[in-house]
Amino acid sequence: MEKLKLEIRLLFGSEIDSADACIERMISLLKTKSGIESAHLSVSPTGQPGTVCIHFDPAVVSASEVRDAALKSGASLDATYVHLLRTGQAMHARRASAIEANLGRVGGVLEAVVSPDGTIRLEFDRRQTDEATIDQLLRSWTKGTEELKQHSHSSGANTTDHRSQDEMGHDHAHGGVFGEKTELIFAILCGILLLIGWLIETFTNLNEWIPLGLYISAYAFGGYYTVAEAFAKILAGKFEIDFLMIVAAAGAGALGAWAEGALLLFLFSIGHALEGYAMGRAKRAIEALSELAPKTARVRRNGTEQEIAVDDLIVGDIVIIKPDERVPADGFVIAGESSINQAPITGESVPVDKRPVDDIDAAASDSDSLPPEHRAFAGTINQSGSLEVQVTKLTSENTLARVLTMVSEAETRVSPTQKFTKQFERYFVPTVIAGVVLLLFAPLVLEEKFSQSFYRAMAVLVASSPCALAIATPSAVLSGVARAARGGILIKGGGPLESLGSLDAIAFDKTGTLTEGEPKVTDIRTAEGIDESELLRIVVAVEDLSKHPLAKAVVRDGKRRLRDREPRSLAEIPVATDLKSITGRGIQATVGGEVVHIGKDDLFNEVDGPKVPDSVREIVESLEENGRTTMIVRRGDRYLGVVGLMDTPREASKRTIARLRELGIKRMIMISGDNQKVADAVAKEVGLDEARGDLMPADKVNEIKRLQSEGGVAMVGDGVNDAPAMASASVGIAMGAAGSDVALETADVALMADNLDHLPLAIGLSRATRRIIRQNLWISLGMVVFLVPATILGLNIGPAVALHEGSTLVVVFNALRLLAYRE
Template sequence: MNEYKVKGLTCANCARELQEEIQKLPSGKSASLNYHSGKLKIDNSVEIGKVKKILSTDGAFLVTENDEHKQVHPQGINLITILCLSFFLYCFAFVVDNWINEFLAVGLFLTATALSGYKTFIKGLKNLGKGKFNIETLMTIALIGALSIGEWKEGALVAILFGLNEYLEGLGMQKARNSMEKLLNIAPKKATIITDGIEKVVEVTSLKESDLVIVKAGEKIPSDGLVIDGKSSVNEAAITGESMPVEKGLGEEVFGGSINNEGLLKINITKAYEDSSLAKILHLVEEAQETKTPTELFINKFAKYYTPIIMLISIIVMIVPPIFLNGSFSEWFYQGLAVLIVGCPCALVLASPIAIVSGITKNARNGILIKGGVFLEQLGRITTVAFDKTGTLTKGEPYVETFIEYESHSLLLSASIEKSSSHPIAKALIKKAGEEKLILVEPEEVTTHSGSGVTAKIGDKQYSIGNEKQVSHVPIDDRVKKDLLDIKDKGMTVVLLADKDKILGIFGISDEIREESKEVISHLHKVGIKKTLMLTGDHESTAQKVARHVGVTSFFAGLLPDQKVEKIKGISETDKVAMVGDGINDAPALASADLGIAMGKGTDSAIETADIVLMQNHLGKLPSAIKSAKKVNAIIKMNIILALGLKLIALLLTIPGLLTLWIAILSDMGATILVTLISLTVLYDK
């Protein structure tokens, strides 16, 4: 498939009609022309000359490397100039009609009509010849009809208002597109690479794995990598949506697109740019605006039948009253022409795309990657959110929540024995010792016992650390038993330290709960989520402790991965459920839910697994994402009601014979303006 950028598309409905024409070409069946992104995808074998010819019928054109300089904006400026001149002539014609000469006034009205409506008129005549009835055809028939019965003033006003309507319609979508393009332009373009000690500026796309680059203060990091020299704070807003700087030093990971705030960083590239987190994010955001939601597909299908139905109503209005109700033929012919204008489906087709693109763009700025409009719509319909515990509601990092020393220096001894271990519990003990500012000693004869713990010699004494099995060689008195039971009841993992005679200390290890979890659950309930669930493989007491702390409505413990899937499927039968996990070990549950939401700071697995990715690697912005999705859905419904409602009012005016050409065009224009402005509020809503 070849992909082209298209400029000059006038409206969503026109883009749909152009797509249908291109699909009729040999090998063109798979062609797609997306009004949201202004992109055309066609099979390699489609004759490009014929495609250009079809696009030119609507004033659109392909943008290639050779004519990138072409812009839509000058056309827009010219259109405004023409419309202003037409309106001036229209006003001047009124003065001439009343004070100077009626025939001169007619000439001025016709000039104003021709200036603002000639493009529509030419397109309409071509379409009429092909038997194709779209908005240009309807407007052309209406203009010819109005002029034929001497309605010079109304004909001119309709032409001017229609031109203004088209301009405003294109402007609204262009605003949403510009916002998206601004987001996509955050990608770095150049990189300073070091080869054999020589610095050289190259294109980012040429970077390979293991290349060495330097990033000066204020520059963008070109691709994902590891810091091998230097220290600086880095703005990762491009990846996470959060502008608070993150300190980076030796051996720490950095992401392409983030900005080095100060100092000099030397970075070893770990991914070629096209494989970097930023490139994947931008690609997915770009693809997201090209997917059509169920609502859009329905509207497009409805629009196909809407215009022919209105045309039939128009013919009935023209014929029935004069023949059967003794009405004036000229009066009802005029009413029928006005009904024709109501047949324009542009405002209706525009009801969804601007709101969808605005919603995707806004969330992407906040570090929430929504992979398509369909998922944005789905997010707004979610009633239940299920969370994995480890790494989602908790940090997935064990820490020492409590410890009891029966002999002094138990923490020092425990951390010293574990100092060379990479086990998560060992790291928790070492971290706790660091917080207590303890200076560790060097153990001897360290032996690891799989599944139970470690033994080591410090000084002239032998020590054991681990679970109850590891210290089974020593007696446990009533005091220790009571403390053990108390720690277990609180849902903590027990670690014991013993010498050859007795227990020296007990440590209660927990998975640290994320600071934001409780507040996020509370906010989710406030934005309309009815149920929050926690699914975990941990035992009941641990799950109960976390669930009680964060405030979920219910929890399920001791679940294996396949049991999580069954639980999600069961909930999905009655509720619209989103599953939130870390995107690594929760893939089956994420896939089974109505919506999969993964956490992961640019990790490949998180980006590829879920429908939505929280790039901040925490839950903080999940409630705002759901709130904005609900707003988008509400706006789309409101837009559809407005677009159809204003047209219905216009049609009802035909019953008492009050519908005029300018009221008909204003009903469509009013709907377009309202739909556009309301949709853009998503983009600027704080």
């Protein structure tokens, strides 16, 4: 049995989410081909996400045939399914539910999720409908949905619509003659008409038709949007909260209790309007991110400076940023020195010093691996001196744009609690209706008039409506995600937000996470009869072919030692070729016709040639006792010696671990590919409970799975080398995600700054969000539990409505407290 791995992007011609439903569709298609045993989503050892691993029998089908089948499957799906993301004005949860229900009824729509913040994510089959039809329906339902992003498999790219608000429609989600305030104004008019009618009825002897006319007018204004939403849901086959309110109001009118019915609609509609306002606050916290980047950029082209729109910037442009100006695009510094306030993107409180790169061409070829002192991100603020930055990403692809898109997508990722509440409502509302019908038959067993039973039934109908429950979780998730984004933390939806808040175990990668990730060569120990210069030249020649962090450290420090020892020896560094990586063990290359091996002692038990001599092994053991990472070097059959490196723990590691313990994290573990002694030394220094060393990439995954089976674990890494382990954890947390496409795509939670200090904020905010969700559920369900028996025992509709709508507002404003969360 052989296997073949293909990148999703190669198969679909576009960069899609690894969780996309089309991945499962393609896997199902592949399994139908003879000779293909299985196919599954996988992650490569290098951490590249989004690959499909296909296991096949080479005796039945060839690798090229498997590849062709995969490409054809991808192309077929590419031409069939379209994914859209739209964003518009914030709305209340019941309105979002109505739009979601309507979208679900459209032929060809396979999935639709509508968030109260106005974000709409949907997938449709282009054989049954098209984008123009979808957009037309959305405009008719929302009156103000503008396009943020289009993701179509066939497009091969992400595009942004730059149409103006006037072209797209600029009204509130409820629109109307008064624009975005129409619903609020209608609710106020309902209240005014109700008050005037009640005053006339109570204190004057005017014709009874006058107050009745005012009450009916109050019904019209207060029930306008509620009826519209209830009707939309009924057409979709859903009987929800709005329907219950309309029935109760109609019942009150039928009994002649017009004032109480109008009061019900007034409180319900004013609650709607205030809820929409509150959700709008959370929405604006996210929209503020989009305003960070400037609209224009000062660019040098053909030797002259000119000001152009940031959307017209291309990769390779040189932009000039004066003091106190915002950086217009992602790139690296080529001239000037300054400090940049990166707080808007990474949440770092202290400005980061910037200086030019040494080699512009080398930086342009691998900009993602540049250290922080060279990189600049769109939306950050230049402080003191002027800078010249070479653009590395288009406006639609830069870090800020990706964060905005992912935050918006996060709002449509339904959390476990939201799923529960939707299921609860699905069964609860019909149960309420059935109970109310039974109450109508109370005169058969009680000595009371039908009008009394009917009134009681309507009061129970109001009391039983789970309005607060509908908004309890979405409001908390929206506020939590918005607050996290403001702090330089990207949380991809309610699922990771809730999961992270419930975990009490965290696993950390060592290199680059708990440590600086910039190891230094501390020891050069030669074997007997070997000159140090020979060892250094061979090591530098071979490691110069690798991009591994340890290899870069060896080349940097090795050249410095050679320069200090004998400057001309730098010119004597030989040429190495044929680099091969031996996963988790080391590397090999050819120098002067001889094979050179560099790596752990385990490597030399697997390759041909003499085993490690006792004298060299003693050197290794001595260095490892002192917390060094070691590399044994062998050229041909000769052992040249050992290189010792040390990666010092980050300053933030110890205080972060201590803070996490205060937050209630009970178990913290380090998993590392380094030897056990080095792992133990670092773990002890930073205050971890335990360390697991000598782990291959597959071993890290197995370790995470084992921890998962013991109750769940979050995995913190850099999002690249740790991607397989992060994908196996309950929640994957990537550090230093700013500018890293891989980290942004693979992680459930992305810390934009390369700083562990932000981890406690993510954990604390997740726990606070989970706590508020629980509070909201208790408030919403508790009010229903209180009001139902109270109304059965005689509580009037008026007080029931006041308490009912009051609980809804309490739930929303309780969730908004998360926007002000401080660690």
